[in-house]
Amino acid sequence: MxxxxxxxxxxxxxxxxxxxxxxxxxxxxxxxxxxxxxxxxxxxxxxxxxxxxxxxxxxxxxxxxxxxxxxxxxxxxxxxxxxxxxxxxxxxxxxxxxxxLDAMVAQEQSAGGVIGTALAVTDARRREVYWALYRDGHRVAGPNVVAPQTLAEELAGTSIDVVVGTDGFTDRFEATPGSTQRxxxxxxxxxxxxxxxxxxxxxxxxxxxxxxxxxxxxxxxxxxx
Missing domain, CATH: 3.30.420.40 (ATPase, nucleotide binding domain)
Structure with a gap:
């Protein structure tokens, strides 16, 4: 098809x-x-x-x-x-x-980059980000919009394996940066x-x-x- x-x-x-x-x-x-x-x-x-x-x-x-x-x-x-x-x-x-955001994680997974828990985050402007959290490719939280610092604080206790999305935001999380930006x-x-x-x-x-x-x-x- x-x-x-x-x-x-x-x-x-x-x-x-x-x-x-x-x-x-x-x-x-x-x-x-x-x-x-x-x-x-x-x-x-x-x-x-x-x-x-x-x-x-x-x-x-x-x-x-x-x-x-x-x-x-x-x-x-x-x-x-x-x-x-x-x-x-x-x-x-x-x-x-x-x-x-699902599509971004699916892209990363197809390239062999998503293992375990993944975070997708993109620029929402107004000093905010769109985000969603995934486990084994399935969305478990989000999508939502929030300030980057607030999101980092909310996910401080969550173990994240891979983060994909907009440069300048992905590096705020302790996780391996993926290759998918959009x-x-x-x-x-x-x-x-x-x-x-x-x-x-x-x-x-x-x-x-x-x-x-x-x-x-x-x-x-x-x-x-």
Whole structure:
């Protein structure tokens, strides 16, 4: 099965096409990633088109779409979700949403880097981080958003084997740094593999904003004051 993968939950726009085998093996046919937190909307459709061209496929050749649902900043995240939903609707194929942090840990695990307990942490801006904790690849806490120092204090008594995510935050924890810094095509498709292969009816896409957006209507600004 051929799957389009999209993620805009971090400062990078991640797109690609992967082939999913019957035993849930993932082979990446195309991968286009550009880091630019201010141009998600401008870059996304172009990178999808480039990914399809690189894979030698057209839209009708796809069997599904997998999209990262965050957690992530409001503006970038909604670009990815809206675009994935539009492709699914236009091509009449299912769209599967996955936690972007799950995809990062799945990527690290596929590369042989996750053993035991893993922490995924990404930049949430406003001096905060998004995070989730995993044991043997399964999420046991999070996703949530908190100040880095607060998270370090909360996890002070937890033995963590590997930490993946944004540079500048991963080094605050006593754990082996992984090689994964953002969601990948392999990780995204791996998380959704069982649902895609089963041709399950996907759940509605729910963005993991975890907090209110930066931009609010004037009436809400007055309420805050």
């Amino acid at each position: 051929r799957v389009l993968a999209v993620d805009t939950a971090t400062d990078a726009v991640v797109t690609g096409v992967a082939e999913l085998s019957a035993d849930a093996g993932v082979s990446v046919l195309a991968d286009r990633t550009v880091t630019d937190r201010r141009r998600h909307a401008e870059l996304l459709t172009t990178l999808i088109a480039e990914s399809l061209a690189q894979a030698g496929l057209g839209g009708p050749d796809l069997d599904g779409v997998v999209v990262g649902c965050g957690p992530g900043p409001f503006t970038g995240l909604r670009v990815g979700l809206a675009t994935a939903a539009a492709y699914g609707d236009a091509l009449e194929i299912p769209v599967y949403g996955v936690c972007s 969601p990948s095509v392999t990780g995204l498709v791996t998380v959704a593999a069982s649902a895609v292969l089963a041709r399950s009816v996907p759940e509605p896409l729910v963005p993991l904003y975890l907090r209110r957006p930066d931009a609010v209507e004037l009436k809400d600004q007055k309420k805050r004051r």
